[in-house]
Amino acid sequence: MEEVKEEGEEMDVNDCGGGGLEVVRVLVVDDSPVDRKIVEMLLRRSEGIFDVVSVDSGKKAMEVLGLNEIEAKPPNHDDQKIDIVLTDYCMPEMTGLDLLKAVKANSSSRSIPVVMMSSENDSERISSCRAIGAEDFILKPLQVKDVQRLRTYTVPIGPMSKRGSKRKLPMALIAESNGAEARPLLAKVAAFGSAVFLTLNFWRSSVMSSSCN
Amino acid sequence: MALHISSAPPISAFHHLLCFFFHDTYPEMEYASSLQRQLASMKKNLFDQGYLDEQFYQLEELQDESSPNFVEEVVTLFFRDSSRLVANIDQALQKYPQDFRRLDNFMHQLKGSASSIGAAKMKNECTSFREFCNKENREGCLRSFQKVKKEHAVLKQKLENYFQLLRQDGPVDKATRSGN
Numbered sequence: 001m002e003e004v005k006e007e008g009e010e011m012d013v014n015d016c017g018g019g020g021l022e023v024v025r026v027l028v029v030d031d032s033p034v035d036r037k038i039v040e041m042l043l044r045r046s047e048g049i050f051d052v053v054s055v056d057s058g059k060k061a062m063e064v065l066g067l068n069e070i071e072a073k074p075p076n077h078d079d080q081k082i083d084i085v086l087t088d089y090c091m092p093e094m095t096g097l098d099l100l101k102a103v104k105a106n107s108s109s110r111s112i113p114v115v116m117m118s119s120e121n122d123s124e125r126i127s128s129c130r131a132i133g134a135e136d137f138i139l140k141p142l143q144v145k146d147v148q149r150l151r152t153y154t155v156p157i158g159p160m161s162k163r164g165s166k167r168k169l170p171m172a173l174i175a176e177s178n179g180a181e182a183r184p185l186l187a188k189v190a191a192f193g194s195a196v197f198l199t200l201n202f203w204r205s206s207v208m209s210s211s212c213n
Numbered sequence: 214m215a216l217h218i219s220s221a222p223p224i225s226a227f228h229h230l231l232c233f234f235f236h237d238t239y240p241e242m243e244y245a246s247s248l249q250r251q252l253a254s255m256k257k258n259l260f261d262q263g264y265l266d267e268q269f270y271q272l273e274e275l276q277d278e279s280s281p282n283f284v285e286e287v288v289t290l291f292f293r294d295s296s297r298l299v300a301n302i303d304q305a306l307q308k309y310p311q312d313f314r315r316l317d318n319f320m321h322q323l324k325g326s327a328s329s330i331g332a333a334k335m336k337n338e339c340t341s342f343r344e345f346c347n348k349e350n351r352e353g354c355l356r357s358f359q360k361v362k363k364e365h366a367v368l369k370q371k372l373e374n375y376f377q378l379l380r381q382d383g384p385v386d387k388a389t390r391s392g393n
Contacts, residue, residue, distance in 0.1 A: 034291045034326045041275045041283060090321065119325045141268055141329045 024154050028054035029061040029087035029099060030117070035140065039086065039117075042147045049151065053082070058094030058102075061087065065109050067102055082112055083154050088140075089118035089125065097129060104133040113153040117142065248382045255375050264368055269331030285376045291330045292369050298323045299365060302358060306351075316354065317346040323361070335364045 026043055030036045036054050043050040055061050062068050065082060085103060089096040096116055103109045116129045119140040126137045135153040138146045259265045269284075276283040302319045305312065324339035338361045345353030 032322065032326055032329070033294055034287060034329050037287055037290060038272070038275070038329055041280065045275055045277070090318075090325075092318075119321075119328060140325060141271070143271065144274075 023051045024049060024083045024151060025051045025053065025081060026150065027061060027064055027082045027085045027087075028052060029056075029058060029085065029091070029096065030054070031056050031088065031091045035088065035117075039142055039147075042142055042144060043150075045144070046147060050147075058087070058091055058096065058099040061085065061099055062094075062102060065103065065112070067106055067109060084135075084150055085112055085114045086150065087114065087116060089116050089120070089129070097125075097132070100129060100132055100134055115150065115153060245382065248378065252375070252378055252382060255371075255378065259371060259375070263334050264332070264371060266331045266333040268328065272330065285379070288330055288372055288376070291326055291332075292372075294326055295323055295365060298326075299362060302361075306355060306358060311349070311351050311354075313346045313349050313354075317343055320346065320361075332364075332368055335361065335368060338364050 028036060028039050028043070030039065033056070036056065040052050040054055043052045053064060055064060059068075065085075085099070087096040087099050096118075100114050100116065103112060103114050110133075113135040114133065116134045116137045117140050118125065118137065121139055129137055136149065138149075256265075260269075272284045272287055280286075298319055302316060302323070305316050305319065320339050320342050324336055324343070327335040327339060338357065342354060342357040342361055345357050
């Protein structure tokens with residue numbers, strides 16, 4: 001199982017402190033390594049809002065969620081607490097729809113929002129997923145705006161429930177900083193531009209004065 | 214009195230200014246800008262000829278200083294995965310009777326990955342193949358698959374060339390620091 005963690009993310013996900021952003025732990029399920037990598041990056045670029053766990057099959061997702069029938073694990077403890085599941089629809093053996101059904105059928109995981117991803121814009125597929133309890137159905141390839149929407153699905157509705165309920169209202173995403181550091185070359189370009197401007201002005205004024213004479 | 218054109222500052226003055234301000238980096242700058250022109254031209258051709266679409270730009274937007282080779286990594290991953298899928302489809306096409314559902318599954322995966330990296334022509338050929346699959350037209354599948362393989366090979370070569378040139382270009386900072 002591939003795991004993507006933010007550095008230094010030891011903070012208690014339930015503690016918002018003085019208005020700090022709460023980390024949302026996302027379980028990404030996709031058999032495509034390309035799509036997994038892209039989704040991980042999309043989530044990572046959301047300025048530490050998402051903590052990502054990614055797996056390549058529905059079966060492994062069940063293990064992470066503690067829904068593996070064979071091992072009969074107890075519900076996930078804090079170290080594997082998942083706030084939201086983002087799963088591909090079409091996967092071999094256990095499809096995203098099977099996973100959705102399993103999550104919603106189990107009392108310990110029922111409250112975890114599940115968002116489906118698919119490259120097919122199939123209205124029947126979308127309807128059936130929503131009827132079973134999917135929060136949303138996103139068309140692939142995912143975009144930044146799709147990832148930003150994920151936070152809205154982790155807002156608690158009504159009284160607290162056992163799993164994935166320790167969430168606050170979503171706060172505005174931190175604006176992405178460009179991250180570009182000032183480069184010495186830019187300073188040189190600016191100085192060069194100024195010198196060109198001054199030179200041109202000098203030449204123009206000298207020509208003007210000579211023509212008047 | 215009219216301004217005489219001959220009174221314009223000589224071009225050599227600008228050359229002196231360039232050398233004065235960028236004396237330690239001017240040769241590297243010329244080489245870097247030539248590479249960048251080549252890269253820009255290559256990328257433009259890839260888009261103009263329909264090999265890539267908007268999704269490739271989206272990947273580039275995700276690349277940052279903490280993941281400076283993200284796009285190349287994704288593309289490399291794509292070609293590794295897609296080569297496996299192409300081999301699977303090749304094998305499946307040799308079998309008789311044809312399992313069109315299995316073929317369609319493989320091609321669905323290939324199309325999805327192609328779409329994710331912005332490989333427009335490949336995606337379109339995958340769509341054609343799936344249409345033949347749905348009609349259970351084996352001859353159509355075989356013809357279409359040849360096109361898929363061709364587009365796959367062409368795109369692979371073009372992107373390999375592109376990233377090779379991109380690696381030569383490197384980050385700007387390296388060029389300026391090397392002159393110190």
